Amino acid sequence: MQNIVERLLTGDRRALARMVTLIENETPIVRDYLAELHRHAGHAHIVGVTGAPGAGKSTLVTHLVRELRRREHKVGVVAIDPTSPFTGGAILGDRIRMMELSGDPNVFIRSMASRGSLGGLAASTRDVVRAMDAAGYDPIIIETVGTGQAEVEVMRTAQTVIVVSAPGMGDEVQAIKAGILEIADIFVVSKADKPGADQTVAELAMLLSLDPQRRLHDKSQPYWRIPVLKTSAIKDQGISQVVDAMEQHYKYLVESDMLASRAQRQVRSEVQALVLHAVVKALKAEVSEEEWQRVVEDITKRERDPYSVARELEERIGVKGS
């Protein structure tokens, strides 16, 4: 049984690929594997890259991977495709550019479909990152499309969050409304060769200056001043500075003890999420589809009520004190 785990720990790519598939399929045994992998993980710098569709995330990630390879890092990438409610699909064309990198044995790229529940995606992403981490990849980049609640939740796994904006897309306003401003550690304005890039940089800098935390911070404490960087894929400019900023941010997290305190918060919410997931599974096992339909009908007919039905189910699946 430990064979796949042992092979993964030596850096075996096929074992890692198999593990990721087991995680995505929620194979029961995978929790035992992950328990073992957890003991060997915790070394990687986990970097999230997010931004609106068309902001140039994939292009930026491709260039970051190249630069990180130049610096002799072994790089992992988890790319999350959204399942649009309109299309039902989960394929993005611009993954192709990344394919050229996937021939490199020191680059491991995995694309994940964002099917299932909100919490489900965040949980699988965390597990996949853990497996890559245990296999020796560092840093690991998580790329998410869009800026919704699912992305914000996935981004909690990241230690450093890069938010990408393209000039003239109004992404700055988006960033505030979607709560992205609060989670960004580094801003990147892509397509800096296009007109309006400097204005987008200025607008982002202005927004950041409004952040009260920024104004009220204790000057004696380590403080991270969120940089706004420009990149141009065409001119191959600015990438090295983004990687520098990533490394500086990691250093800041370690020195300010925030790496440890963030990890502790995440561990706690992970344990709670695992317990709740088990409850959802127990409910599924306990209540048949026929029973659900009967119960729901009784409630909508006002013959029963949701509160006493919930209490009965709590007793049946054995939740204490209910």
Added chain:
Amino acid sequence: MQNIVERLLTGDRRALARMVTLIENETPIVRDYLAELHRHAGHAHIVGVTGAPGAGKSTLVTHLVRELRRREHKVGVVAIDPTSPFTGGAILGDRIRMMELSGDPNVFIRSMASRGSLGGLAASTRDVVRAMDAAGYDPIIIETVGTGQAEVEVMRTAQTVIVVSAPGMGDEVQAIKAGILEIADIFVVSKADKPGADQTVAELAMLLSLDPQRRLHDKSQPYWRIPVLKTSAIKDQGISQVVDAMEQHYKYLVESDMLASRAQRQVRSEVQALVLHAVVKALKAEVSEEEWQRVVEDITKRERDPYSVARELEERIGVKGS
């Protein structure tokens, strides 16, 4: 014990106000009250009003209430204030305009703070609506500020969702990105006296025409064509048409059997949410703060792992089959 419930069912406003407070404070006994109220609820038309800050939601709600009073309805309003992560506050100035209506014994307005968890707000809102419903208010309007995940979740309680946009705010694009397009039943362009109102109407109509469901619907089935209506608070125009559209949409929901099918889906997710809430409470009762800190430290030190800790907690709170 049943005194407050009985008084509420006769329409006693003080009993209703007290019940809402009990719901907000998550007083344990309130579930028994709500179980009883559930049997007497289910008559009200529940209408959600949402849109970006500054779109004119409160003004629209005030005018809707006036028009509904003219039509001799007893109207309930649940206004949800966001707890901004920047300000920490939950007070909005423009509630004042609604105050003038609150002297009317046939109008019940309650403002709720959106503190606590995502699911917590949706649950309290549903319970407050249930209490107003049992007290005889119909329709009940839920007003939420902004268009994030919390709002989308709250809006699931509503049977008819009105999305408000102001001219020239780029709300149309916002609507798609925030997933509002999918939940809107009626669009209202407020401030129709301002320049750009007709353009905003045209843009929304164009966006709606792109919805594949709209193009592919079965012509023999009842179908709701999402209207885009203009209102002007200054000129007191368009309000009556919005109330007409609300009533037509309710009629459509009944005739297409969607009122029943939506209610069934909601009941199921409500029961599941109640069970999960009980589990979170059981965890809190079982695991002390000191133990959490110890466990989290063990996990971050890689001496234990989240998966086996979760399994142990599942056993301790008694979740079956784990």
